[in-house]
Amino acid sequence: MTDLKSLSCKELEHLVRERGLPAFRGRQLFKWLWQKGIHSFDEITEFSVALRAELSKDYRIYHLEQAKRLDSSDGTIKWAYKLKDGLIIEAVLIPEKDHTTLCVSTQAGCAMGCAFCLTGKMGFYRNLAPSEIAGQVLAAVQDLPPEQQPRNLVFMGMGEPLANFNNLITAIEILTCDLGLNFSQRRITVSTSGIAPKIVELGERTSVGLAVSLHATNNTQRDRLMPINRSYPIETLLEACRSFRLPPRRRITFEYLLLKGINDTREDAQRLARLLKAIPSKINLIPFNQSAGLPFREPDRNSVLDFQKILKDRNYTVIIRKSKGRDIKAACGQLFYQQQNSEDTALTGY
Ligand code: SF4
Structure with a gap:
C-alpha cells in the first residue's frame, strides 16, 4: 500500500x-x-x-516508533527509532549557542565503509523511504518543547545521503513545504563522503547547503580512510565542489576529522589550504572522539590548535567542533554499535 x-x-x-x-x-x-x-x-x-x-x-500513514531517547548532560538528545522491519536508525539534536540543529539519518547502515566510522562497520541494510527521513524531523519536533525546536537540519546521520538521492530530494521537498514543517532550504545542509556526480545534481535540484567529509589531503591517505575515494579521488571531488551551484553568500563546509599521527601534521594543514583555494569554504576540524572498536587516537590539543592556526593564517574560517554528547555516544552509529556489541540486542532487530 x-x-x-x-x-x-x-x-x-x-x-x-x-x-x-x-x-x-x-x-x-x-x-x-x-x-x-x-x-x-x-x-x-x-x-x-x-x-x-x-x-x-x-x-x-507511516510513523516512526521511538525506541529510545537519551539526554546528555550537555543538552544533546539522541533518539533511536525502530522501523517497520525492525531496523534501528538514529537522529540527534545538537544544542548550539542560540539554536539547535537536528541531524538525521538517510540509510539504515551504510555501504561507504569509512574506516573511522561505526556506522560503516555495520554494513548497509537499506535506503530509508522519504517518510522515514522526514519522519525523524516530525518525531523530534513533536517530542521537543518550543525552546528546543530545531532551527537547522543536517543530513549527516547514518548513511550516505547522496547514495539515496531520489528519496533525499523528496524528503527535502516534504520538509520545506509551507503546508508542512516549512523549513527553509537555507537551514538545511546535506553532507556527503564524496559522490561527485550527485554533488553537482544536488546543486541543480535544490538550494540546500553542502558539507563534504574530506578528512585527508592526498589520495593515498584518503583511499585508506574512505573507500569512495577510489571511485572519486580528491581532484574529481573538488572539481564537483567547484561546480556545485552555491546559494548566494553560502560556502561549502569541509569536515576534517583529525586522527593522531595520520592526517594531523603541519604538512596536512598546508596541503589542505592549497586544495581548497578558490572554493568558497569553511572548515570544521573534528578531533577524533575515541570510541571502542576503532583503531584511531585522539590528536593532541596543541596539534589541533596548530592545524587551525595554519589555516587561519591563510584566511580560512576554521572551527574546532567540540564533541557533544560523549556521555550518550552521540557520534554517528555509536548507539547502534554499542547495542550490537552488548547483550541488549533485542532493540536492534537485526
Ligand atoms: S562516515 Fe558517513 S559515509 Fe562514511 S561510513 Fe559513516 S555514515 Fe557512511
Missing part, C-alpha cells in the same frame, strides 16, 4: 486528482500528515467518513 508520507505535496495533489477528487484535498491531506502529525485517517475531521474509509483501504 502506498505510504502517503513518502509523497510530496505535489505528488499528493496528483494522487487525489487521479481518484477524481479536487487537488485541494491533496493539500489538506499533506497538512494533516505533516502539521498535525496524524497517525490514522480517522483523525482527518475535514474529510467525510466515507472518504476516510476509502483512503484507508488503499493507503497507509
